[in-house]
Amino acid sequence: MICGYAGKFLEVDLSTGNIKETKYSDSILKEYVGGRGLAAKILWDRLGSRWEQTDPLGPENLLLMLTGPLTGYFPGGRTCVSGKSPQSNGVIGSTLAGEFGVELRCAGYDGIIFTGRAAKPVFLFIKDSDVELRNAERVWGKDGKQTVALLTKECRGLLKERYPRYGEWKEPAILYIGPAGENKARTAVVGSKWTHAAGYGGYGGVMGSKLLKAVVAKGTGPLPEAADMERVKKLIDTVCSEVYENELWRRWGTASAGYDVGAKFSSEPVRNWQEEWHDEKGFGVDKFENRVWAKQYWGDFGCPTTCLKLALVKEGKFSGAATDNPDYEMQAYLGPNLGIFTPEDNVFLVSLIDDLGLCGIQTGNVMGFVAELFQRRILTKEDLGGIEPRWGDVEAFAALAKTIACRKGIGDVLAEGTYRAALKLGKMKKKDLLPFAVQSKGVSIGAHGVRSGKDYPEIISYACSVQCGDHTSTAGLPLEGGELETIFDDSAVYCNFNVFGMPRNIRFDFYAAVTGLKLTRKTWFREKALRILQLQRAMLLLGGPDVKWNPKVHDDNPPRFYEPLPSGPYKGKATDKTAVEEYKAKYYKAVGWDKNGIPTSATLRKLRLRDVDRVLQKLR
Amino acid sequence: MLAPGLEFPQLCAQCEDYPCVKACPANALTVSAETAAVHVNNEACIACGKCIEACPGRIPHMHPRDKHIVICDLCGGDPQCVKVCQEGSWNVLRTVPRREHSYKLYARKPEETSRDLAFKIYGQKGEDYL
Numbered sequence: 179m180i181c182g183y184a185g186k187f188l189e190v191d192l193s194t195g196n197i198k199e200t201k202y203s204d205s206i207l208k209e210y211v212g213g214r215g216l217a218a219k220i221l222w223d224r225l226g227s228r229w230e231q232t233d234p235l236g237p238e239n240l241l242l243m244l245t246g247p248l249t250g251y252f253p254g255g256r257t258c259v260s261g262k263s264p265q266s267n268g269v270i271g272s273t274l275a276g277e278f279g280v281e282l283r284c285a286g287y288d289g290i291i292f293t294g295r296a297a298k299p300v301f302l303f304i305k306d307s308d309v310e311l312r313n314a315e316r317v318w319g320k321d322g323k324q325t326v327a328l329l330t331k332e333c334r335g336l337l338k339e340r341y342p343r344y345g346e347w348k349e350p351a352i353l354y355i356g357p358a359g360e361n362k363a364r365t366a367v368v369g370s371k372w373t374h375a376a377g378y379g380g381y382g383g384v385m386g387s388k389l390l391k392a393v394v395a396k397g398t399g400p401l402p403e404a405a406d407m408e409r410v411k412k413l414i415d416t417v418c419s420e421v422y423e424n425e426l427w428r429r430w431g432t433a434s435a436g437y438d439v440g441a442k443f444s445s446e447p448v449r450n451w452q453e454e455w456h457d458e459k460g461f462g463v464d465k466f467e468n469r470v471w472a473k474q475y476w477g478d479f480g481c482p483t484t485c486l487k488l489a490l491v492k493e494g495k496f497s498g499a500a501t502d503n504p505d506y507e508m509q510a511y512l513g514p515n516l517g518i519f520t521p522e523d524n525v526f527l528v529s530l531i532d533d534l535g536l537c538g539i540q541t542g543n544v545m546g547f548v549a550e551l552f553q554r555r556i557l558t559k560e561d562l563g564g565i566e567p568r569w570g571d572v573e574a575f576a577a578l579a580k581t582i583a584c585r586k587g588i589g590d591v592l593a594e595g596t597y598r599a600a601l602k603l604g605k606m607k608k609k610d611l612l613p614f615a616v617q618s619k620g621v622s623i624g625a626h627g628v629r630s631g632k633d634y635p636e637i638i639s640y641a642c643s644v645q646c647g648d649h650t651s652t653a654g655l656p657l658e659g660g661e662l663e664t665i666f667d668d669s670a671v672y673c674n675f676n677v678f679g680m681p682r683n684i685r686f687d688f689y690a691a692v693t694g695l696k697l698t699r700k701t702w703f704r705e706k707a708l709r710i711l712q713l714q715r716a717m718l719l720l721g722g723p724d725v726k727w728n729p730k731v732h733d734d735n736p737p738r739f740y741e742p743l744p745s746g747p748y749k750g751k752a753t754d755k756t757a758v759e760e761y762k763a764k765y766y767k768a769v770g771w772d773k774n775g776i777p778t779s780a781t782l783r784k785l786r787l788r789d790v791d792r793v794l795q796k797l798r
Numbered sequence: 799m800l801a802p803g804l805e806f807p808q809l810c811a812q813c814e815d816y817p818c819v820k821a822c823p824a825n826a827l828t829v830s831a832e833t834a835a836v837h838v839n840n841e842a843c844i845a846c847g848k849c850i851e852a853c854p855g856r857i858p859h860m861h862p863r864d865k866h867i868v869i870c871d872l873c874g875g876d877p878q879c880v881k882v883c884q885e886g887s888w889n890v891l892r893t894v895p896r897r898e899h900s901y902k903l904y905a906r907k908p909e910e911t912s913r914d915l916a917f918k919i920y921g922q923k924g925e926d927y928l
Contacts, residue, residue: 327927330800343847345859346808346908349799371802398862422886472919473803475888482886488803490920498923500803 180204181405182247182692183212184288188309190302192388193237193294197309200291208695209706212246212288214271215669217260218713220291221269225262226793230722234264234380235362235387237295243282243353243368243393244289246671247693250280250401251410252685253417254481254673257282257353259376261384264364265540265595265620266646267725268718270379271668276370277479278351279671284397296389303333304395305340305350314391321533322356322369325392329354333394347396354392355382356535358583362386363593365540365582369532371478373486373502377537378621378648380595405694413688420680421482427675428475431485431502434463436509436524439626444746445633447515447625449553449569450546451616451738454627455746458519466503466521476502483675489525496526496572504528504538507649510625511542516549517569530576534583539647541582543622544596545575548588550614556607563587596622598725613737617647619718619727624649629739630748636660637753638761641734644714650674655761657768658699662707669710709785711769712777716790719776719797729775733762772798800912801927803919807879807891808911810836810857810870811904818869821852826867834896835872843867855905 179185189200202216210216224240225232232238242260249255257279263270282290285306299318300311317328330349337347351370358366359382366382367375376382385391404410421427426434437459440446444455470489477484486502504512504524512527513519531538549567551557559566563581565588567574581589591602600615616623618640626634626649636654643661645651651668654660666685667674677685686697697706721727735753742752766773770781776798782791799805812834819827819836826842827849829835843866849858850867858869870877883891909928916924 323927327801331928334800343845343850343860344862345847345850346856373802418886476803476805484886484888488919498921500920 180207180247181694182251182402183207184283184286184402186287188287188290188304190290190292190311191294192292192296192300192311192390195311197311210710211666211669211706212249213244213258213273213669213671214260214665215706215710216244216289217242217258217271218269218710218717221260221262222713222717222790226717226789229262229717229720232262233723234262234267235383237388239384239387241292241381241384241388241390242289243278243292244671245279245283246669247402248670248672248688250283250480251404251414251692252670252672252676252688253414253421254483254676255280255479256671256673257370257376258668258671259353259368259381260379261381262717263379263381263620264383265378265380266718267620267721268644268646269714270621270645270648271665272368272376272379272381273668273671274353274368274370274374274376275478275673276351276353276374278353278370278393278395280401280479281351281395281397283401284399285395286397286399290393292388292390295387299389299391301329301390301392301394303336304393304397305337306396306398317391318360319357322354322372322535323533325354325356326352326372329392329394333396337396350394350396352392352394354535355385355390356533356583358535358593359383359386360391360535361583361585361593363536363582363585364595364598365537365544365593366535367537369535372500373532375532375537377539378645380537380540382535382537404692406691409691410688413684413691416684417676417680418482421676424483424679427483427485430463430467431487432506433466433487433503433509435506436466436513437462439506439510439633440514443633444630444743444748444751445627446510447543447546447616447627449517450515450543450550450614451627451736452550453745454629454743455748456514456519458514461509461513461519461521461524470521470525481673481676483673485675489521491522491525491529494522496522499526499529501525501529501532507625508538508542511539511546512575515542515546515625516572516575518572518575519570523572527572527575527579530579534579536579536583539624540595540622541579543616544582544592544599545578547596547600547614547616548578548592549575551603551611556609556611557603561588595620616736616738618643618734618736619646619732620725621645621647623647623736627739628735629743629751629753630746631751632748636761637735637758638765641758642762642765644711644718646718653765655765655768658703662703662711665707665710666702705785708769708781709787712782712785712787712790715771715777716794720793733775734758774798800908801916804912804915804927806911806915808855808857808908809879811855811901812836813854813902813905814900815902817852817854818849818858821848823848827869830871833872833875836869837871838867838869840864840866853905854902854907856907857905
């Protein structure tokens with residue numbers, strides 16, 4: 179067995195209630211590492227032959243919660259959630275922070291594979307090798323904060339009762355869904371600790387479709403043994419001392435960007451991306467720091483950055499609302515994108531979105547889309563069940579978010595995400611609404627624009643990414659700096675914020691120290707990462723059953739990115755369509771795709787993916 | 799942490815009357831003359847858990863595999879948790895010289911500390927989060 183792995187996975191059949199252990203061979207773990215890479219492999223092996231018929235929200239889909247060999251060792255552990263995505267209908271490796279991955283590995287498992295659908299709401303309780311499905315009817319319908327409180331109490335009680343002589347139990351780690359996930363919203367997240375979320379992909383909806391409310395894990399063992407612990411300790415010290423130098427993120431997290439990215443780079447969504455510039459100093463990080471932060475440093479186990487800040491609304495009608503920083507994406511999408519420019523309103527909305535179990539990016543995007551249609555009088559108050567989403571009206575947006583989480587009235591359409599909502603509303607209004615939808619292949623785009631060229635300089639960042647709108651996994655050349663590097667972070671499963679500005683080989687050195695396997699840059703970028711990329715690309719292109727992507731049409735920026743910026747220092751700048759086409763052609767060539775964007779036979783055969791080649795034949 | 803945002807370290811406070819040491823039926827616990835920390839003799843420990851019950855904060859815990867009690871030994875007088883906390887400039891943990899005030903005040907059950915912290919941070923609403 180390779181060092182750094184617990185060596186076994188839990189497989190839980192929710193339909194029958196059967197729980198068993200599954201193993202993957204050393205060669206599979208060597209090739210696909212874990213997390214996102216392994217998720218692509220598992221999904222392809224189990225669903226590849228009937229991918230197009232697999233309904234992401236049906237019992238036939240899989241839900242994966244995976245760790246990687248570096249989870250718990252590399253400072254800042256995460257957990258990767260995956261499955262067939264109800265947003266892109268491909269595979270997205272969506273990671274979230276918190277202690278869950280570490281607890282799971284200490285309990286002796288590298289991951290969990292859920293199949294089927296439970297007959298009534300359940301949650302999975304893991305204490306080392308004692309694993310059981312428990313009734314979750316008591317917590318079904320509860321919001322994020324209530325779910326965490328109830329399950330922490332119930333599970334600590336269970337632990338105390340079963341192990342009376344252990345002493346006090348530190349709280350177990352919990353992954354859960356809120357009401358949005360229960361109602362199978364495609365914009366729902368798998369959440370943790372109130373504020374963490376695996377958002378991209380929409381796996382909260384998948385979890386809800388399986389009637390799985392939560393997974394609770396407590397491990398009392400050590401982490402799986404590392405090959406060279408002395409070296410691992412030295413590398414941890416290197417990472418920590420580098421991180422301690424990063425005053426910007428330690429002090430503010432990404433929260434300084436809510437002002438900076440708009441004012442300096444002109445790449446922040448403002449009123450559904452009609453603008454990308456604002457100079458609202460009332461939204462500056464100093465205002466967040468002084469007015470809403472109740473805790474300067476807040477972090478998860480082992481993280482030297484501690485970029486979370488506990489934010490609280492202290493007075494006024496939203497008093498009591500609590501969340502983290504909010505970080506940049508939440509600031510932007512539930513702030514300027516909705517015309518909201520005060521920290522208190524932003525914190526209130528983020529706290530509500532957390533509680534409902536919605537994704538701030540996907541929901542902020544779809545609410546911005548609706549508000550623009552309302553601004554343009556395409557949608558009326560009557561269409562929206564009496565809600566009037568005017569820019570900056572935080573209570574109207576709160577009401578809208580609630581309808582989305584409950585799939586009530588118009589919320590039922592909006593819970594489908596921006597792309598599907600644009601198609602449905604377009605049919606209703608007999609008008610092409612896609613020009614107002616800022617998304618890529620079903621996934622709303624992260625809050626970093628490409629028009630100004632100052633923030634995300636690659637104009638194909640989203641257009642060619644296998645994770646579509648995901649701002650953490652963007653395409654670009656040279657391949658060494660783009661998506662292929664992120665694939666490593668998401669597959670070894672740790673926080674990519676703790677590798678920023680580090681010596682460029684540190685991730686591979688860490689991998690070698692933990693697993694005892696040498697991994698060269700060449701092997702990763704020319705072979706292993708490409709193999710994972712091709713698998714993700716193949717499943718994305720197969721798509722189905724409700725949507726299918728044509729690279730000629732859909733490997734593109736949203737139409738809005740071709741409109742000139744109307745304001746700010748980069749006024750007039752727009753993405754050039756010809757340049758995008760040229761860049762795309764170059765990128766396709768570099769990753770081994772034909773001119774139609776489909777991985778070529780030669781590429782797939784070279785990467786020993788013959789079965790993928792055979793299935794893709796029908797698309798060529 | 800019984801609710802997010804309410805993290806705190808739950809560590810031995812070296813009460814001056816050492817109820818854990820008094821409660822041990824196997825004489826497995828001794829007090830270090832040098833550091834005032836409680837030392838555990840792993841071989842003598844019978845894993846009865848009486849020290850947990852005796853501790854006002856229920857702070858000792860059982861080693862999950864080796865079945866002996868675990869109590870902070872202050873790393874022989876140079877606590878490493880304090881060191882990393884200072885290195886990262888969080889400045890939450892510090893060593894304090896032993897003075898006249900009672901240390902018993904700091905040995906508290908997690909539920910008690912959580913309730914107070916919840917009120918301090920979240921106000922009235924804090925109760926709902928526990």
